[in-house]
Amino acid sequence: MEEIKAENKKTLEASMEELEDIIKSVEDTGISLEQSFALYKKGVAELKACQDMVDSIEKELIVLEEGENE
Numbered sequence: 929m930e931e932i933k934a935e936n937k938k939t940l941e942a943s944m945e946e947l948e949d950i951i952k953s954v955e956d957t958g959i960s961l962e963q964s965f966a967l968y969k970k971g972v973a974e975l976k977a978c979q980d981m982v983d984s985i986e987k988e989l990i991v992l993e994e995g996e997n998e
Contacts, residue, residue: 940981943981944978947971947974950974951971953967954967
């Protein structure tokens with residue numbers, strides 16, 4: 929069941945690549961202010977998703993480490 933959930937979620941690597949693409953697009957001087965703002969909002973959301981994934985992984989590691997120490 930967890931494997932199915934993992935397949936449906938975007939990986940941390942994919943999210944980081946998406947963030948890099950957004951940054952490159954925002955740095956492009958040929959886009960409008962409105963496009964820059966839309967990309968900025970998308971980037972903030974993607975960054976939050978990355979932070980949430982990292983937090984989740986850290987929590988799992990803590991649980992595993994506590995299990996090894998018992």
